[in-house]
Amino acid sequence: MKVILPVAGKGTRLRPHTHTKAKSLVNVAGKTVLAHIIERLQNINVEEYIFIIDDNGQQVSDFMAQNFPALKCSYYIQHDRLGPAHAVALGAPSVKPGDDLLVVFNDTIFVTDLTEINALCSNADGLIYSKEVEDYQRFGVNVLEGETIVDMVEKPDTPISRLAQVGLYYLKDGAGFIAAIEATIAAGETVKGEYYLPAVFMRMIAEGFKFKAPEIDAWLDCGKPETLLETNRFLLAGRHHIHGDVEDSVLIEPVHVEEGARIKNSIIGPNVSIAAGSVIENSVISESIVNTNNIVEYMILDHSLLGDSVNLIGSPRRMNIGDHSHIVMDQ
Structure with a gap:
């Protein structure tokens, strides 16, 4: 054939x-x-x-x-x-x-x-x-x-x-x-x-x-x-493969982390694939694809698609909030 x-x-x-x-x-x-x-x-x-x-x-x-x-x-x-x-x-x-x-x-x-x-x-x-x-x-x-x-x-x-x-x-x-x-x-x-x-x-x-x-x-x-x-969601169903380095993080199945990727102080998943060379720190990512050699810090990502060699760096917030407050933080 x-x-x-x-x-x-x-x-x-x-x-x-x-x-x-x-x-x-x-x-x-x-x-x-x-x-x-x-x-x-x-x-x-x-x-x-x-x-x-x-x-x-x-x-x-x-x-x-x-x-x-x-x-x-x-x-x-x-x-x-x-x-x-x-x-x-x-x-x-x-x-x-x-x-x-x-x-x-x-x-x-x-x-x-x-x-x-x-x-x-x-x-x-x-x-x-x-x-x-x-x-x-x-x-x-x-x-x-x-x-x-x-x-x-x-x-x-x-x-x-x-x-x-x-x-x-x-x-x-x-x-x-x-x-x-x-x-x-x-x-x-x-x-x-x-x-x-x-x-x-x-x-x-x-x-x-x-x-x-x-x-x-x-x-x-x-x-x-x-x-x-x-x-990505369909193909990940029933597959939870962690080949990279994960430190002080929570992974919500299913997640695919390639060898050479590094995750630290983050919450990843469900339905996330992270390619080799990417570094994720202090972030929350769900329903997303992260391609090769990315740096993601202090970000919350949902239904996102990152190409190769992306630097996406946010910043932490310090808050002093009193009782009965109602705070809406726009994306």
């Missing part, structure tokens, strides 16, 4: 954290988004990882070489931002006749058993992984007849389907799928000037291809600060 991972894109919804960093290298629950995804692919036999990158691509290739040196990787640059289908098509030189193909977009971390692919796809040409959602109006959805997809609707006004596409796709015939993308591009089938995969799949369905829409167990959005914190 070949895997295409489109990791280009500026990650504008995650700014300022993506001004200097590829969005797939943002941390959540003690690892980068990309590391979470790659680890979820280790249970299947992947011959080659095909990355579609942009001008931050060197960061991605360096990360893979350092953290997953045994994996065969190739890299193709998307110079023109012409949409996700265009990005996938750039991996064509690595997809040969006979290759099956998995496409994994990096805005989300998926939870599903990929070892079931062959069983799920025994009587179909591909899988378009889905998740039932309440706010179906925000997504492209799959419309089923039995187990087979018969239509796809982008942001429907009525609940014709609640099965949202989650950005995870499997194709038995990878080269045939690339050819269908190229045919869609040649036909100029764009939405606001960009090429999207639903048009490709509908072209294939019209030609007689059969796709199923298995539901994943969890769909963890990493595209915005607020959803990144929700994903």
Whole structure:
């Protein structure tokens, strides 16, 4: 199997954290988004990882070489931002006749058993992984007849389907799928000037291809600060890992503290991940992600996201307050 991972894109919804960093290298629950995804692919036999990158691509290739040196990787640059289908098509030189193909977009971390692919796809040409959602109006959805997809609707006004596409796709015939993308591009089938995969799949369905829409167990959005914190909370559930130095502090589970981090005279948690090199003193932090090499002193942080090498230093207060006082201290 070949895997295409489109990791280009500026990650504008995650700014300022993506001004200097590829969005797939943002941390959540003690690892980068990309590391979470790659680890979820280790249970299947992947011959080659095909990355579609942009001008931050060197960061991605360096990360893979350092953290997953045994994996065969190739890299193709998307110079023109012409949409996700265009990005996938750039991996064509690595997809040969006979290759099956998995496409994994990096805005989300998926939870599903990929070892079931062959069983799920025994009587179909591909899988378009889905998740039932309440706010179906925000997504492209799959419309089923039995187990087979018969239509796809982008942001429907009525609940014709609640099965949202989650950005995870499997194709038995990878080269045939690339050819269908190229045919869609040649036909100029764009939405606001960009090429999207639903048009490709509908072209294939019209030609007689059969796709199923298995539901994943969890769909963890990493595209915005607020959803990144929700994903951090989900991934930390049941995990309480303290590898750094903790002195005179209270940790409220779950908390993930990497080796090389130091915490002193603080209250940390719940749902906090602190990366290596960070020093937390005299502070209270909950529901937050603290990345590498930060210094945080005399702060109260909640639902916060700190990038790398941040110095955040407050000051202690001395008070002399009489009986029956009512004091409100604005943030």
